[in-house]
Amino acid sequence: MTIAPGLLPEGLRDRLPPQxxxxxxxxxxxxxxxxxxxxxxxxxxxxxxxxGLVGQLKSAGSRDLFRFVxxxxxxxxxxxxxxxxxxxxxxxxxxxxxxxxxRLAYGGPVLKLKATQLRPERELTQTGAxxxxxxxxxxxIEILQVAIEALEVAGVTGITVDLTLPDxxxxxxxxxxxxxxxxxxxxxxxxxxxxxxGLAGLGASAYLPFIEAAGPVAPxxxxxxxxxxxxxxxxxxxxxxxxxxxxxxxVSLTLDPTERHxxxxxxxxxxxxxxxxxxxxxxxxxTYSIVHPDGSEEKATGFSLYLDPLVDVGxxxxxHKRVFLPLGTDPATSxxxxxxxxxxxxxxxxxDDAAALGCTHILRDGHPVxx
Amino acid sequence: MTIAPGLLPEGLRDRLPPQxxxxxxxxxxxxxxxxxxxxxxxxxxxxxxxxGLVGQLKSAGSRDLFRFVxxxxxxxxxxxxxxxxxxxxxxxxxxxxxxxxxRLAYGGPVLKLKATQLRPERELTQTGAxxxxxxxxxxxIEILQVAIEALEVAGVTGITVDLTLPDxxxxxxxxxxxxxxxxxxxxxxxxxxxxxxGLAGLGASAYLPFIEAAGPVAPxxxxxxxxxxxxxxxxxxxxxxxxxxxxxxxVSLTLDPTERHxxxxxxxxxxxxxxxxxxxxxxxxxTYSIVHPDGSEEKATGFSLYLDPLVDVGxxxxxHKRVFLPLGTDPATSxxxxxxxxxxxxxxxxxDDAAALGCTHILRDGHPVxx
Numbered sequence: 001m002t003i004a005p006g007l008l009p010e011g012l013r014d015r016l017p018p019q020x021x022x023x024x025x026x027x028x029x030x031x032x033x034x035x036x037x038x039x040x041x042x043x044x045x046x047x048x049x050x051x052g053l054v055g056q057l058k059s060a061g062s063r064d065l066f067r068f069v070x071x072x073x074x075x076x077x078x079x080x081x082x083x084x085x086x087x088x089x090x091x092x093x094x095x096x097x098x099x100x101x102x103r104l105a106y107g108g109p110v111l112k113l114k115a116t117q118l119r120p121e122r123e124l125t126q127t128g129a130x131x132x133x134x135x136x137x138x139x140x141i142e143i144l145q146v147a148i149e150a151l152e153v154a155g156v157t158g159i160t161v162d163l164t165l166p167d168x169x170x171x172x173x174x175x176x177x178x179x180x181x182x183x184x185x186x187x188x189x190x191x192x193x194x195x196x197x198g199l200a201g202l203g204a205s206a207y208l209p210f211i212e213a214a215g216p217v218a219p220x221x222x223x224x225x226x227x228x229x230x231x232x233x234x235x236x237x238x239x240x241x242x243x244x245x246x247x248x249x250x251v252s253l254t255l256d257p258t259e260r261h262x263x264x265x266x267x268x269x270x271x272x273x274x275x276x277x278x279x280x281x282x283x284x285x286x287t288y289s290i291v292h293p294d295g296s297e298e299k300a301t302g303f304s305l306y307l308d309p310l311v312d313v314g315x316x317x318x319x320h321k322r323v324f325l326p327l328g329t330d331p332a333t334s335x336x337x338x339x340x341x342x343x344x345x346x347x348x349x350x351x352d353d354a355a356a357l358g359c360t361h362i363l364r365d366g367h368p369v370x371x
Numbered sequence: 372m373t374i375a376p377g378l379l380p381e382g383l384r385d386r387l388p389p390q391x392x393x394x395x396x397x398x399x400x401x402x403x404x405x406x407x408x409x410x411x412x413x414x415x416x417x418x419x420x421x422x423g424l425v426g427q428l429k430s431a432g433s434r435d436l437f438r439f440v441x442x443x444x445x446x447x448x449x450x451x452x453x454x455x456x457x458x459x460x461x462x463x464x465x466x467x468x469x470x471x472x473x474r475l476a477y478g479g480p481v482l483k484l485k486a487t488q489l490r491p492e493r494e495l496t497q498t499g500a501x502x503x504x505x506x507x508x509x510x511x512i513e514i515l516q517v518a519i520e521a522l523e524v525a526g527v528t529g530i531t532v533d534l535t536l537p538d539x540x541x542x543x544x545x546x547x548x549x550x551x552x553x554x555x556x557x558x559x560x561x562x563x564x565x566x567x568x569g570l571a572g573l574g575a576s577a578y579l580p581f582i583e584a585a586g587p588v589a590p591x592x593x594x595x596x597x598x599x600x601x602x603x604x605x606x607x608x609x610x611x612x613x614x615x616x617x618x619x620x621x622v623s624l625t626l627d628p629t630e631r632h633x634x635x636x637x638x639x640x641x642x643x644x645x646x647x648x649x650x651x652x653x654x655x656x657x658t659y660s661i662v663h664p665d666g667s668e669e670k671a672t673g674f675s676l677y678l679d680p681l682v683d684v685g686x687x688x689x690x691h692k693r694v695f696l697p698l699g700t701d702p703a704t705s706x707x708x709x710x711x712x713x714x715x716x717x718x719x720x721x722x723d724d725a726a727a728l729g730c731t732h733i734l735r736d737g738h739p740v741x742x
Contacts, residue, residue: 003420005664006464009444012418014461017411024412024478028399036709038693038716038728040388041395045494046417046450046480047383047437049374066418066448068439071484072493073380077437079417079450090385093377099727101719104388107395109417109480113442122443123416131719138698138719145702293376322409327509331516338407345409348472348502348509356470357409 011115011122015311022316023125026154026307029316030127031107033153037146039105039129042095044086046109050078053085064113079111083126084304088290091132091300096292100133118280121308128285130302135287137239139301140269141246143285147273147303148250151283154307155315158276160252163217163243164259165236166266166286168210176229177206191258210258217244220255236268271303278309323361323368324354333366342368382486382493386682393687394496397525397678400687401498402478404524408517410476410500413466415457417480421449424456435484450482454497455675459661462503462671467663471504489651492679499656501673506658508610510672511640512617514656518644518674519621522654525678526686529647531623534588534614535630536607537637537657539581547600548577562629581629588615591626607639642674649680694732694739695725704737713739 008014015023031041050067065078080086083106091102107127115122129146131139144161151159165171169188173179179187183202190198194211206229213223217240224230224237244253263270263286270286285303292298310316325334325346334344345357354362354371361368379385386394402412421438436449451457454477462473478498486493500517502510515532522530536542540559544550550558554573561569565582577600584594588611595601595608615624634641634657641657656674663669681687696705696717705715716728725733725742732739 003422003446005423005426006460007420007423008416009418009420009441009446009448011443012416014416014457014465015412015414016461016465017413020412020414021406023414024399024402028395031395035392036714038714041386041391042388043386043391043394045379045383045385046482047380047494049378049380051374052376052378055376066439066441068437070380070437072382072486075374075380077380086385089377090387094385094387099724101723101728103716111417115443123418134719136719142717142719343407343409345474346513348505348507348513352472353470357472 009122011112011120013121013123018317019311021318022314023307023311025318026310026316027107027125027127029153030150030305030307031105033150034105034127034129034146037103037129037142037149039103039131039146041105041107042087042090043106043108044080044083044090046111047077047079048086049073050076052089053078053080066111066113081110081112082304083108083110084128084130084302087130087302088132088300091130092290092292092298100298101139102132103129104132105129119306119309125307126304127307128283128302128304130300132290132300133298135267135299135301137242140239140287141243143301143303144243144247144271147283147285147305148247150305151273151275154305154310156275156278156282156310158252159250160254160274161247162254162256162259162272162274162281163240164255164263164266164270164272164286165233165257165268166260166263166270167268168233168236168257169207171232171236172207172230175232177232179204188258188260192260194258214256214258215254217248217253217255220257224255224257239269267299273303273305275310277313280309282306282309321361321368322357322359323363324352324357324359324371325363329363333363337363337368380493382491384492384494389688390682392689393685394678394682396689397681397687398478398496398498400524401521401676401678402476404521405476405498405500405517408474408500408513408520410474410502410517412476412478413458413461414477414479415451415454415461417482418448418450419457420444421447423460424449424451437482437484452481452483453675454479454481455499455501455673458501458673459503459671462501463661463663463669471669472510473503474500475503476500490677490680496678497675498678499654499673499675501671503661503671504669506638506670506672508613511610511658512614514672514674515614515618515642518654518656518676519618521676522644522646525676525681527646527649527653527681529623530621531625531645532618533625533627533630533643533645533652534611535626535634535637535641535643535657536604536628536639537631537634537641538639539604539607539628540578542603542607543578543601546603548603550575559629559631563631565629585627585629586625588619588624588626591628595626595628610640638670644674644676646681648684651680653677653680692732692739693728693730694734695723695728695730695742696734700734704734708734708739 266286272281273283283305289297322343558575637657643652644654654676660668693714
């Protein structure tokens with residue numbers, strides 16, 4: 001079967017004007033804003049050795065790779081489905097000797113083998129920042145502040161940050177709320193699914209109150225504090241209180257302590273980012289570890305944003321004044337107009353039509369006149 | 372054999388600070404400059420159906436593709452080795468109904484299966500502009516002016532534009548300097564290789580003087596005008612004279628009328644772009660045709676630049692003032708510094724070292740003090 005001209009594979013698309021410009025402007029503005037906090041840009045390649053990329057990715061990611069054989073190396077390469085792991089590789093290898101904390105930023109396209117129902121696109125623009133060498137409360141607060149500022153410069157309003165405690169079950173199971181090692185994974189899954197019956201059947205009823213301790217951060221924190229045996233979480237709860245002090249005025253903060261989905265590799269804290277009028281999460285982050293070539297682990301904190309949903313709702317669009325230049329316009333005049341922020345559309349034939357070409361103005365006697 | 376951590380496939384690389392930022396700044400500045408001339412950005416996907424991509428590419432390009440099977444469509448996809456062909460597809464299909472001339476710009480990564488000796492990189496940043504619907508002298512002059520401005524905002528100096536006449540042999544062979552159809556390709560190759568003996572052996576000695584008519588544009592034009600039987604080129608030569616008038620003051624102009632290499636799909640004029648201190652060509656363009664779904668052809672004029680050689684010689688680098696903020700610095704103070712163009716590096720622990728972190732200043736009593 002021949003493919004119709006112009007048809008693209010599912011999940012891959014052309015960005016046309018004005019969205020293509022909006023997308024590139026958003027990425028530029030976001031990465032400049034991140035850079036102002038000292039995050040220096042790195043730009044890893046679109047493809048790497050599959051083996052290297054899989055080693056950096058968590059299990060879920062390794063199934064999501066476009067793979068192909070490289071005739072030069074005779075090895076299988078894969079397209080990156082995520083840039084975070086590549087930044088971790090850079091931090092652990094080529095920038096392993098740089099002083100810590102190391103602040104790195106990135107932004108560019110990623111390709112996923114399979115789309116999700118929520119996100120039908122397979123090529124996405126990912127951007128973010130990683131603070132390598134620390135997962136302290138101060139690090140988390142900085143990363144959250146940078147993420148919020150990035151969303152704000154992108155035009156997102158009504159920002160919600162949903163906090164979670166990815167290793168909650170492991171932490172409690174080792175102490176006041178014991179669970180045999182073989183049941184920890186099952187308990188986590190049931191908490192994630194808010195499956196009270198399942199938890200009871202597992203003999204993990206002590207964990208039931210955590211399901212209720214979700215929602216706006218203040219009441220959720222109060223509920224967590226009231227849970228018998230949850231004292232092992234005290235330092236986590238103090239950290240969340242510090243986060244509330246730091247960013248509670250700027251965003252809505254919610255807490256879902258047992259949310260695990262997508263936080264398989266985050267350590268003590270993870271977060272999802274939401275914005276008004278944007279469906280689904282638009283970014284996420286938290287604390288994690290990168291692995292050095294010698295096998296040692298290093299703590300890190302970071303966030304990622306996906307800009308496509310923002311572009312899709314019209315963020316990043318730039319209004320332009322477009323002036324039509326009749327044939328024979330002096331080049332110095334047109335250069336002056338561009339320096340004054342005009343977009344100039346020069347006639348290349350007598351047939352060119354200012355209105356059809358989307359011009360808002362036409363140059364008459366050296367001055368732009370509204371059409 | 373296990374791949375060493377951090378090792379990348381040949382021709383693929385990480386851009387680290389400050390080059391990664393330089394690369395993204397250059398692309399941004401270039402595409403904004405192109406946009407000021409009315410070229411609206413489009414952003415095609417990184418991968419397409421192989422069949423569609425090969426149809427758009429010329430024969431040389433179709434051998435240069437990374438291919439892989441898409442589990443969703445069960446089809447072979449290929450990574451784009453070039454964005455120009457995708458822009459042609461968009462102009463012919465989704466934007467086929469838009470008024471002409473249609474001005475489109477693009478910029479992003481491309482992946483080539485094989486590197487060349489001159490360009491060992493296989494992932495490159497390509498940017499450019501296409502003026503769809505015309506290949507007139509006015510169109511060529513506009514495209515050359517936009518290309519030169521793009522190079523200028525990127526910081527390139529000593530720009531040389533080398534003009535060529537890709538269909539010179541076809542044009543003359545049909546008129547005053549007849550050649551049998553079967554010998555045209557061979558004559559072109561020999562002219563391209565400046566192989567005088569080969570031309571004579573082919574019975575195409577009449578074409579010998581064209582080999583000598585290369586170099587700085589004024590003497591080359593004079594030599595072309597003096598060639599007996601070259602009157603069929605008069606309109607071309609007038610066009611080149613118009614180009615000299617338009618851009619001769621801004622750049623060095625050379626003419627190599629028989630240069631064919633890489634201009635297999637250009638029509639009446641092609642050009643290569645060079646810059647001082649940059650080895651090899653950094654861009655090229657010319658007149659060509661795009662093919663519509665109904666088989667009709669449409670004339671077009673455009674140029675492409677590759678930004679990587681510019682980044683490699685240090686263009687696009689941005690100097691930053693970096694101020695270290697001790698623990699406990701007021702967020703309003705740090706926001707004010709960023710608004711004043713400072714990069715702020717906030718301490719996240721007592722151990723953080725301003726100098727080691729590359730700071731040029733430290734905040735003392737609310738003011739940045741040089742380190």
